[in-house]
Amino acid sequence: MSISELSSKVENDKVLVLERIFDAPRDLVFNMFKDPEHLKHWWGPAGWELPVCRIDFRPGGTWLYCMKCMDRNQGEYYGMESCGKAVYKDIIEPELIAYTDYFSDADGQIDENMPASAITLDFIDLGGKTKLVNRSEYVSAEALKTVLDMGMLEGITETWNRLEEHLKEVK
Template sequence: MDATEQGTPGRSATADREIVVSRIIDAPPELVFEAFTDVRHLSRWWGPEGFTTTTRAFEFRVGGEWDFVMHGPDGTDYQEWITWTELAPPERIALLHGETRDDPNAFESILRFEPEGAATRIEMRTVFPTKEQRDEAAEKYHAVEGGRQTLNNLATYVTGIARKGAQG
């Protein structure tokens, strides 16, 4: 999937190693960003459709870690680990994501939260160590569709919170 930085013609230097998924969410950036900062939020929306999450450890700060298991709808458990590498509330989160702390195949993700009127455009740019790992994630693990489903789950969760806040 080709994607380039805004205003930059042509392909980015990592285009052959990245997957980019974006979505507009009907909530302000501060609220969408907040959904990433607290494990009680994350556990309600993280992952593709049909997946649930069990957290073992969570510390949202640069250098902090999220150690968790994703449970697939078919009963398969997936050990996951994330460390936060950059936090710029409410505009940007960068992280390293693998199966474990020393996973040589860990990949980087950068999430951008940009205001779009009263809504937020969230972009999730994932950069894999190699093109082959990107291709495997896309083909074997359906990473593009999984990313879209994850952002859809986030949108459903956050807009529900926004509606409750507007009513209360």
């Protein structure tokens, strides 16, 4: 796998595994996921901003975020908001972040009609570079299919592209 190349695979019909190598030290890549000031620069697909990003970065803490489409060229998505709430389960700095990610409204009320995912982010030190492994486990194959059909894979690819660009700016 080369830098900037995203690989994805599905395990057991309900676990999506994404991997990518970033040309930045592990501590810096890890920090991108815990600092709201960094997240505002890269979280979300191209053309989306992050006007709401509140983080209580500790096990049991939460992360509330709302993305908003600011790109008029995205047609029906322009002006749309998409919010989520994460509840952190485990944090081992700078190696691992585990959390449950929910669809929510801007107040953090969880949308029970949408699939939640148990996410584990592993940050693997490659001597100045970082391999990021994202495991997203869903309750069923149908739940995974729901988010894939919503364009989640394209969205995370664009999001990680934005992360790569932000890392270049701050390195």
